[in-house]
Amino acid sequence: MAGTSQKAAFDCCGPSSQLAVFIGEYKGNGAQGVRAGLTEAFAHARAAAIELFIQGVPWEQIIVPVFSADGCSIQFGAVYHGAPKDGVLCMATSSVLDLTSEYGAMWATAYFKKLEAHVQATQSLVHLAHACQQWDAPPTGTIRIHKSLYLKEGGIASRALGNEADSLMHTMHVFEHLHASNAAPVICFPIGMYHGLRRAVDGKNSFFLAFPNLEEEGYSIYPPVDEEGVKLFISQLRLAVEKVHEAGIVHGDLYVTNILWNGNSVKIIDWDTAFFAEEGVPNALREQWEQNPKWQQYERSEVIEDLDNFLVDTYEYAWNHGQWFSSAQSPSEMKQSFRASQLQLATQKGLIPQDE
Numbered sequence: 191m192a193g194t195s196q197k198a199a200f201d202c203c204g205p206s207s208q209l210a211v212f213i214g215e216y217k218g219n220g221a222q223g224v225r226a227g228l229t230e231a232f233a234h235a236r237a238a239a240i241e242l243f244i245q246g247v248p249w250e251q252i253i254v255p256v257f258s259a260d261g262c263s264i265q266f267g268a269v270y271h272g273a274p275k276d277g278v279l280c281m282a283t284s285s286v287l288d289l290t291s292e293y294g295a296m297w298a299t300a301y302f303k304k305l306e307a308h309v310q311a312t313q314s315l316v317h318l319a320h321a322c323q324q325w326d327a328p329p330t331g332t333i334r335i336h337k338s339l340y341l342k343e344g345g346i347a348s349r350a351l352g353n354e355a356d357s358l359m360h361t362m363h364v365f366e367h368l369h370a371s372n373a374a375p376v377i378c379f380p381i382g383m384y385h386g387l388r389r390a391v392d393g394k395n396s397f398f399l400a401f402p403n404l405e406e407e408g409y410s411i412y413p414p415v416d417e418e419g420v421k422l423f424i425s426q427l428r429l430a431v432e433k434v435h436e437a438g439i440v441h442g443d444l445y446v447t448n449i450l451w452n453g454n455s456v457k458i459i460d461w462d463t464a465f466f467a468e469e470g471v472p473n474a475l476r477e478q479w480e481q482n483p484k485w486q487q488y489e490r491s492e493v494i495e496d497l498d499n500f501l502v503d504t505y506e507y508a509w510n511h512g513q514w515f516s517s518a519q520s521p522s523e524m525k526q527s528f529r530a531s532q533l534q535l536a537t538q539k540g541l542i543p544q545d546e
Contacts, residue, residue, distance in 0.1 A: 212305055213238065215258040224265050224286050227258030232280040235269035239278045240381065240400050244339070255305045263288055266301045278381050338406050341398035342380075357462070364439060364464045371437035376430035378404060378450075378459045401459075409450035409457055411524060413505075415516045420509055423451055428502050430456050435495045440467050442475060444501040446528045447521055467494050483536035490541070500535075504528065507535040 213234045215227035235254040242252050254269045266284040284301065287294035368377050380399040413423050427449060434441060441448075442463040450457040465472055471479075471494070479485040484500035493499075508514055508531040518524040536542045 212255040212257075214256070216260065224258045224260050224263050227260075228256065228265050228267050228282065231256035231258055232267065232269055236278045236280070239269050257301070257305075259289075262290055263294070264298050266298075266305075338403050339381075340401045340403040342401060343398050361461055361464065364461060364466070367466075368434070368437055368439060368461075371433070371439075373430070373433035373437045373439070376433060376456055376458055377461075378402065378457050404450050404452075404457055404459070408452040410452070411447050411450060411521060412518065413449075413451055413515060414453070415514065419453070420514065422454075423456070424502070424505050424509065426454075426456050427505065430458060431498050431502055434458070435467070435498070438467050439464055440471075440494055441498050442471070442479075444498050446515075446524045449501075470494070471497075483532055483541050486536065486541040487539070500532075504532050504535055507531055507538075 213231045215231040235256045238254045239252050242254070243249055252270060256267045256269065258265050258267075263286050265282060265286045267280065267282045269278055269280050284297065287298050289295050289298060362380075365377075365379055368374060369379060378401055380401050414420055431441075431444070441458065441461065442465060443460065444458070448458060448460045450459060463475055465475070479497070484497050487500045488494060488496045508528070511531075511534070513527070513531050513534075515524055515527050518527055533542070
């Protein structure tokens with residue numbers, strides 16, 4: 191039996207703008223269907239939590255209740271917004287309740303009364319956030335994105351599997367795998383998805399993956415310049431890449447603008463090109479990388495992780511040969527300097543001819 195969804199929403203800033211404040215899924219197949227419905231409700235509620243945050247509700251006050259029911263049983267849960275760097279979290283708040291029993295019906299009634307009160311409280315929080323006018327009023331029909339968020343349109347920039355929808359699902363599967371691994375602390379994970387934004391340039395609707403804005407947490411693409419700091423940076427970077435590889439994942443497109451540093455630790459961003467090592471390099475990416483020195487390194491060693499290791503090797507080469515990025519004042523200058531070091535390292539290793 192196909193499921194249906196219910197979203198309780200209210201107008202937040204005019205009749206064309208609504209916010210979901212709880213999510214309900216209706217399923218068949220007894221307890222198994224109810225549990226599956228709760229998972230689907232969590233997916234919708236994550237997007238609702240991000241919308242509430244964007245509308246100005248403080249993250250510590252964001253809770254989106256969910257439930258999944260099949261007519262005879264029901265299960266409740268909630269999505270809540272952790273600190274921006276921690277993302278949106280999900281939890282079941284009840285077991286599967288049997289609505290044909292007095293006990294189950296009593297608890298379900300209590301949950302619904304609590305849910306009703308919560309919906310009213312959330313409406314008040316959103317209206318209060320708008321009344322406080324925390325930011326300058328944006329133009330009519332637009333919203334101002336909170337500075338602690340970074341929105342990536344379409345969720346991905348590179349299509350690892352050729353088609354956008356499949357590539358996005360592939361990337362989210364990689365994120366799910368990394369989140370359960372020891373590499374999790376060095377990954378910048380998405381904290382939700384925002385639907386329904388219109389692009390200012392052409393008015394078309396789009397969707398965005400929301401990430402924490404790491405610049406607000408002191409991260410930067412610029413590495414340290416002192417000897418002690420550089421050695422710490424390179425060792426932390428190599429350890430981070432090793433943890434990713436231990437999780438069975440290859441980033442594939444590590445570059446200076448994908449590595450962020452806060453003085454103590456690294457964060458790796460832009461996972462559009464990541465793939466599972468055991469599955470090999472997707473054909474769409476193979477075509478993009480064939481002329482790149484990292485690909486020549488991989489073909490020589492037949493170690494797929496060398497697609498990432500070449501970046502760390504380049505950092506070490508740049509430092510050891512007096513080519514560090516101390517004078518870089520912009521991302522473009524960082525890229526230019528790093529590219530020069532890459533080519534010199536590739537030439538030294540015999541990956542490209544001497545006269546190139």
